[in-house]
Amino acid sequence: MRYFLQKLSQFAIVFFIVTFVVMILMRLGLNAPGDPARTLLGGTADQGLIDATTQKYRLDSNYFTQYFFWLKGMVTGDMGFSVPNSLPVSELIRGRVMTTLLLGSYAIVLGLIIAVPFAVRQAYKRDSAFDKVGSGLSFAFVSAPAIVLAPILTLILIKENTITLWWPLNDYQVTIGGWFPRIGEKVYPWQDLGAHFKNFFVPTLVLTLPIAAIFSRLLRGDMVMTLQADFVTLASAKGVSPRRVLWVHALRNSLFSLLTSVGLQIGGIVGGAIVAETFFDLDGMGTMLVTAILSKDLFTVQSAAAILVACVVVVNLTVDLLYAVLDPRIRHIRALA
Amino acid sequence: MTTTISPATAAAPEPALPEAGTPTPSKRRRFKRPPIGYAFAVVFLVTLTLMAFLADYLPFIPYPDAKILGPDGRPGRYEWGPSWTAWFGTDGVSGDVFSKTIYGARTSLQVGVFATVFGIVVGGALGVIAGYFRGWVDRVVMIITDCLLALPALLLAIILVNRLDDYRNDTEWLGWLSRKWQIVLTLGILATAPLARIVRAQTLSLREREFVLAARSIGAKPGRVMFREILPNLIPVILTVAFTGLSILIAAEGALAFLGLGVEVGTPTWGKLIDENRNKIDEAWWATMFPCLMLFLTVLSFNLIGDRLSRRFDIRQAGV
Numbered sequence: 299m300r301y302f303l304q305k306l307s308q309f310a311i312v313f314f315i316v317t318f319v320v321m322i323l324m325r326l327g328l329n330a331p332g333d334p335a336r337t338l339l340g341g342t343a344d345q346g347l348i349d350a351t352t353q354k355y356r357l358d359s360n361y362f363t364q365y366f367f368w369l370k371g372m373v374t375g376d377m378g379f380s381v382p383n384s385l386p387v388s389e390l391i392r393g394r395v396m397t398t399l400l401l402g403s404y405a406i407v408l409g410l411i412i413a414v415p416f417a418v419r420q421a422y423k424r425d426s427a428f429d430k431v432g433s434g435l436s437f438a439f440v441s442a443p444a445i446v447l448a449p450i451l452t453l454i455l456i457k458e459n460t461i462t463l464w465w466p467l468n469d470y471q472v473t474i475g476g477w478f479p480r481i482g483e484k485v486y487p488w489q490d491l492g493a494h495f496k497n498f499f500v501p502t503l504v505l506t507l508p509i510a511a512i513f514s515r516l517l518r519g520d521m522v523m524t525l526q527a528d529f530v531t532l533a534s535a536k537g538v539s540p541r542r543v544l545w546v547h548a549l550r551n552s553l554f555s556l557l558t559s560v561g562l563q564i565g566g567i568v569g570g571a572i573v574a575e576t577f578f579d580l581d582g583m584g585t586m587l588v589t590a591i592l593s594k595d596l597f598t599v600q601s602a603a604a605i606l607v608a609c610v611v612v613v614n615l616t617v618d619l620l621y622a623v624l625d626p627r628i629r630h631i632r633a634l635a
Numbered sequence: 636m637t638t639t640i641s642p643a644t645a646a647a648p649e650p651a652l653p654e655a656g657t658p659t660p661s662k663r664r665r666f667k668r669p670p671i672g673y674a675f676a677v678v679f680l681v682t683l684t685l686m687a688f689l690a691d692y693l694p695f696i697p698y699p700d701a702k703i704l705g706p707d708g709r710p711g712r713y714e715w716g717p718s719w720t721a722w723f724g725t726d727g728v729s730g731d732v733f734s735k736t737i738y739g740a741r742t743s744l745q746v747g748v749f750a751t752v753f754g755i756v757v758g759g760a761l762g763v764i765a766g767y768f769r770g771w772v773d774r775v776v777m778i779i780t781d782c783l784l785a786l787p788a789l790l791l792a793i794i795l796v797n798r799l800d801d802y803r804n805d806t807e808w809l810g811w812l813s814r815k816w817q818i819v820l821t822l823g824i825l826a827t828a829p830l831a832r833i834v835r836a837q838t839l840s841l842r843e844r845e846f847v848l849a850a851r852s853i854g855a856k857p858g859r860v861m862f863r864e865i866l867p868n869l870i871p872v873i874l875t876v877a878f879t880g881l882s883i884l885i886a887a888e889g890a891l892a893f894l895g896l897g898v899e900v901g902t903p904t905w906g907k908l909i910d911e912n913r914n915k916i917d918e919a920w921w922a923t924m925f926p927c928l929m930l931f932l933t934v935l936s937f938n939l940i941g942d943r944l945s946r947r948f949d950i951r952q953a954g955v
Contacts, residue, residue, distance in 0.1 A: 308778075308781070309781075311778060312778065312781045312782050312785050313785070315778070315782050316782050316785045316786060319782070320786070320794065323794055323795070323798050324794070324798065326798050326801065326802045437935075437938065437939075437942070438935065440938060441882065441931060441934040441935035441938045442931055442934075443886035443889065443890065443930070443934065444890065445886075445889050445890050445893045445906060445909055445927070445930070446886075446889075446927045446930050446931045446934075449909060449913055449916060449923045449924065449927050450924070450927060452913070452916055453916060453920055453923075453924065457916060457917055457920075565784075565785075565787065566787050566788065567787075568787045568790060569787035569788055569789035569790060570789075572787075572789055572790065572793075572890075572894070573789070573890050573893065573894070576893070576894060577913070587790060587793075588793060588894055591793050591794055591797050592797060592895075599794070603786060603790070606786060606787065606790070607785045607786060610785050610786075611785070
């Protein structure tokens with residue numbers, strides 16, 4: 299418990315510092331009074347409106363007061379107003395968050411579904427042809443950033459390619475691709491499940507393949523180490539079935555790096571989503587943030603960044619707690635501390 | 636410990652000595668396997684670097700702003716596919732994609748290397764100091780790195796580059812900070828956090844070793860212990876992380892350019908090429924695919940070298 303509180307306070311400090319620094323960064327160079335409001339409202343806004351906005355959000359006071367008022371607004375649900383979108387920021391985020399949430403969770407879950415069985419089998423059949431091909435593939439995908447994968451997958455899956463075969467099937471033509479729409483439309487699963495998956499499949503793939511590769515590399519490495527441990531030999535020796543040894547005894551003790559990495563990837567998924575959403579014109583949090591930063595939409599950036607940091611903090615805490623669930627030894631050490 | 640890594644010694648396959656007992660088949664095979672991937676990575680990177688920095692003097696690389704005339708003698712959009720006239724085809728402004736890709740490599744490599752050097756100097760220093768002094772210094776450094784890692788890296792990079800650009804326009808003494816150096820600075824800051832963490836972790840274990848104790852007991856000051864005793868032992872770790880980090884930073888530079896936050900207008904980069912030509916992927920796949928391929932091969936090569944180094948020095952870098 300004490301350990302948990304200590305971690306919580308540490309993460310709270312991180313949250314406040316990051317949100318504060320983001321606020322200062324967004325206001326860099328806007329030093330004259332009224333400048334932030336003018337940026338916020340656009341060049342043509344009249345003086346009365348500028349003064350009113352400055353008053354409302356205390357934009358003429360020092361950074362700490364501004365931060366305090368913004369934070370107070372956040373807590374009470376008022377995230378400010380986004381002028382380029384002429385919407386309250388909370389409305390704007392509500393409209394966008396689902397896309398990224400779905401995209402991100404598909405990517406992580408699909409990544410785990412692909413990575414875990416592959417990695418376990420690779421570790422079990424170490425140095426076999428399967429292991430080598432798997433390692434090579436995962437190495438290649440680790441090195442394939444989203445801006446590389448997105449065009450390649452577009453070429454293979456979205457564009458219609460007519461391929462003319464040569465000998466022995468002289469001039470026989472096959473058409474592959476053209477299975478998915480070029481531009482992702484925001485169709486939610488409760489509206490039309492089929493169309494939803496069609497629209498989200500390629501962007502998800504762009505995010506998930508590198509993630510799956512990272513996961514499987516980590517898990518394979520750890521599994522190889524675990525399978526050499528004495529307790530695995532003992533379990534086999536006392537007659538536990540190989541399948542159970544592999545999937546229960548060994549897997550459970552190999553999950554630590556994977557867990558850390560899952561946490562990191564959840565925290566960083568918006569980074570990948572920025573590229574994927576831009577490429578496939580899906581309007582989610584990623585595209586919203588980029589537009590907001592470029593158009594100096596102060597409150598949107600601040601509030602969205604605060605939400606992201608809060609998510610990262612919560613994920614980190616959860617990962618920390620899961621460590622203790624997985625390994626009784628950690629629970630014990632922490633209880634003593 | 637040897638810290639100089641020449642490709643020749645690193646690439647030489649180690650002799651498979653008959654060990655006592657029976658060596659497992661897997662072990663034997665691993666000693667014999669020639670390092671194809673590593674050799675490819677070194678050759679590719681050396682060639683690419685040479686071509687990129689000597690591009691002005693090489694006769695077979697046109698200037699990036701040269702117009703390649705189409706078959707009818709006039710410049711046009713996407714006139715050539717991959718051919719002898721234009722090796723990687725031509726793009727929407729009838730520029731040569733091969734030349735733009737090579738000049739793009741110059742930008743990417745420069746940005747990546749400078750940002751990594753920045754990350755090594757700042758992150759390494761922070762890490763060594765935090766690991767050596769521990770206590771509140773360590774706390775402060777860890778909070779800084781936590782803060783840097785709390786926001787998605789690409790998002791932080793977009794904010795920093797965008798704001799630095801505005802800030803420079805308002806501030807006289809920052810005139811030298813062109814777009815390229817803004818990106819270098821931004822990516823360098825991002826590279827600082829993971830490097831600081833790894834160096835700190837290594838320093839924490841190194842400072843308990845006997846040679847550090849010996850140095851301290853004959854009266855060496857902290858600065859000397861850190862620089863002369865601990866730092867040389869950190870070089871393998873830093874080198875390994877630097878290569879892996881370089882691949883991540885080059886990918887990040889590509890992503891920034893793709894989002895419109897690349898270097899100055901007129902300088903070709905891979906990300907910009909991909910962004911400009913992606914809507915024409917149906918008619919002219921070459922203009923998008925070749926920059927993609929180059930970016931992929933570069934990232935892959937740095938990863939391959941990083942992987943080889945980490946095996947050689949037995950370094951685990953799960954956290955990166």
